[in-house]
Amino acid sequence: MTRRRLNAEEEALWAALIRSVRPLRPQAAPVLVPDASQAVDHTPPSRPRPLPPPAPPPSSRPAPAAILDGTWERRIRGGNINPDMSIDLHGHSLSAAHARLNQALASAVMNQARVLLVVTGKPPKTAEKSGSSRRGAIRGEIGHWLETSPHAHRIASVRIAHPRHGGDGALYVILRRAK
Template sequence: MVRRRLTIDEEALWDALTRSVRPLRPGQRRPAPVATPTPTPKIGLTPPLRPATPAKPVATPAATLDSSWERRIRSGSLTPEMSIDLHGHSLAAAHNRLNQALAQALAQDARIMLVVTGKPPKNAGGAGTARRGAIRGEIGHWLETSPYADRIASVRIAHPRHGGDGAIYLILRRKK
């Protein structure tokens, strides 16, 4: 398939659109698009373009932790230093409470925070279950976009003793 070149108006529209897009996961940014050079008159030399400075990488939650953490999570021997129960709240109230609890946990130098979200829906097709599990569905996004995202080392499903599928552990990073 032969590709056609964008017109000047289409390029301007595309540039405006790409500048307005906000990434879903801020830590996984795509490289900025390279500007195509526009033909310039060959009267003089144009100065070379400066290379873009790379953005400072944002610390993201780890998929796995070291073996001692993994063993403690599997065995249920973790003792959360702080817990918060979000189920039964509206999405806005739950989001607000989560951010407040994270701020408080970090201020108290807590390492393990238990967040109770409620169990995920048992069946997606049943009547009256449209809103069930809404907090559970949003919490990942809330944590990624939180002002404290760089302080979260890992997010793990809780041991059945602490709520199982209806709760998560937030393993927080130590102060730098």
């Protein structure tokens, strides 16, 4: 495509547009007003290459531990753990369960509880018989909810509960001590 010169009406429109634009940053490069003697390229700009997604910033929050110390491990495995608080989420909608979980975490942190028992409910029996890996909706979301919680930095570990506390239908959320 050949370049052409702007006519008087187009030059006036271009000048008005330039005057209405504000730079994103004050120290940005000055806007150049094209000279009437310069030709303007009207070819559509090529699509810019998509930028790679930015790397997540390094988290200053400690991640939940995969393995706790031996005492905690023995207590969890043997069912010798007594939750300081518990919350039952099954039967609630996703939004109500999420709100209740955040309230329970806030209450546990405020009361300096160490172990919160979260009952999510077991997967449907039909899913177990058919061999599918379908889980309940709350159980499927709870990991994400705990990771994004305002109290995520206080969570030391998340474990499946002992059968006497609900087994696969419940989780222990073990909280860090307040410093």
